[in-house]
Amino acid sequence: MEEVRDWAAERLDEIVDDLAVLVDTETPSTDSVLLADGRAVLTGWVLESWTDAAASTLPGPVLQVDTPGSLPGTVVLLGHIDTVFDAGTVARRPFSVTDGIARGPGVFDMKAGLVQGVSAVAALDALGIPRPTVRLIVNEDEEVGTVASRDAMVAAATGCTAVLVLEPGAEAGTVKTARKGVGLWQVAATGVAAHAGLDPEAGSSAVHALAALTCHLVGLADPAAGTTVNVGVLAGGTRANVVAEHARLEIDVRARTASEAERVGSALAAWAPPDPRVRLHVTGGWNRPPWQASATWLVDRARAVTASLGVPFDAREVGGGSDGNILAAAGLPVLDGLGASGGGAHAEHEYVVLDDLPVRIALLAGLVAGSPPAR
Numbered sequence: 543m544e545e546v547r548d549w550a551a552e553r554l555d556e557i558v559d560d561l562a563v564l565v566d567t568e569t570p571s572t573d574s575v576l577l578a579d580g581r582a583v584l585t586g587w588v589l590e591s592w593t594d595a596a597a598s599t600l601p602g603p604v605l606q607v608d609t610p611g612s613l614p615g616t617v618v619l620l621g622h623i624d625t626v627f628d629a630g631t632v633a634r635r636p637f638s639v640t641d642g643i644a645r646g647p648g649v650f651d652m653k654a655g656l657v658q659g660v661s662a663v664a665a666l667d668a669l670g671i672p673r674p675t676v677r678l679i680v681n682e683d684e685e686v687g688t689v690a691s692r693d694a695m696v697a698a699a700t701g702c703t704a705v706l707v708l709e710p711g712a713e714a715g716t717v718k719t720a721r722k723g724v725g726l727w728q729v730a731a732t733g734v735a736a737h738a739g740l741d742p743e744a745g746s747s748a749v750h751a752l753a754a755l756t757c758h759l760v761g762l763a764d765p766a767a768g769t770t771v772n773v774g775v776l777a778g779g780t781r782a783n784v785v786a787e788h789a790r791l792e793i794d795v796r797a798r799t800a801s802e803a804e805r806v807g808s809a810l811a812a813w814a815p816p817d818p819r820v821r822l823h824v825t826g827g828w829n830r831p832p833w834q835a836s837a838t839w840l841v842d843r844a845r846a847v848t849a850s851l852g853v854p855f856d857a858r859e860v861g862g863g864s865d866g867n868i869l870a871a872a873g874l875p876v877l878d879g880l881g882a883s884g885g886g887a888h889a890e891h892e893y894v895v896l897d898d899l900p901v902r903i904a905l906l907a908g909l910v911a912g913s914p915p916a917r
């Protein structure tokens with residue numbers, strides 16, 4: 543895939559221009575008007591860049607763009623166009639390049655990944671390298687849990703040969719081969735208010751109940767098994783001398799295995815407050831299931847391609863979930879973290895290393911062009 547790397551290196555200025563357009567087209571997860579504009583810009587650009595491409599918008603909404611290939615099978619390039627940055631961020635902090643470092647809202651997570659994926663396929667076709675059919679699948683609610691787009695995304699990927707996830711990478715030769723599952727719960731407690739001095743027995747504290755639940759939850763963590771529990775919000779009560787009527791918790795749980803996910807989820811469901819007068823209202827659950835391992839053939843191919851490009855290979859397991867978790871749980875071979883090299887996802891200092899783009903594009907091209915083992 544050296545020829546793809548060289549192709550991309552020669553066109554780096556144009557590729558960076560494409561990235562600038564996508565970054566400066568704002569797409570906050572919560573703004574459906576801006577998201578529709580962003581989808582239109584992305585669709586137009588992909589249709590221009592790919593051979594015989596056809597686009598459709600599925601419920602969710604999910605953008606699907608197919609370009610037919612000469613090899614058997616269909617490889618999915620999976621991404622999201624939404625970002626965690628509110629409308630107006632681009633006006634304050636537009637796309638910029640300084641000393642080979644690109645910045646701007648969503649540049650790393652994951653507009654550079656989208657640019658790499660589309661460029662990789664364009665490079666294969668420009669160089670006449672045979673490939674299977676490629677299906678780009680892009681949703682608009684990944685940063686808010688992939689609720690509306692989940693079913694259409696899974697349906698669009700079902701039956702495909704492999705899923706290459708364009709989420710941010712790390713260094714030039716790094717891929718992600720496992721991600722923890724992510725469980726998100728909210729607990730609202732309602733107790734009985736009373737005067738803390740005159741009439742304490744008449745009251746039942748929602749704050750005390752959720753403090754007890756917090757201790758219980760913290761005890762469910764098992765760092766050796768990769769299970770973490772974070773009570774990120776614990777709020778409630780009104781005054782020191784009032785038995786609290788209301789309190790609430792927000793919980794983030796990460797688990798590496800389905801059995802650990804099940805253990806924590808059922809322990810939370812089974813818990814009851816020491817004082818039965820406190821009522822709990824529990825919402826949430828496992829937002830993304832644990833993804834334990836990439837298909838071996840995908841990891842082997844990534845290793846071979848990075849070796850041919852002369853960059854060190856590194857397969858990582860990470861705590862953050864992605865839509866790769868969802869498609870792996872649907873039985874598809876997934877390799878993740880194939881987006882840009884850089885850092886600072888979701889933060890103001892988010893950045894992309896432009897010199898690594900050609901290598902990352904070549905890695906994607908090698909994964910797209912490589913066929914799966916015969917079954």
Ligand SMILES: [Zn+2]
Pocket residue numbers: 622651652684709710
């Ligand atoms: Zn992302």
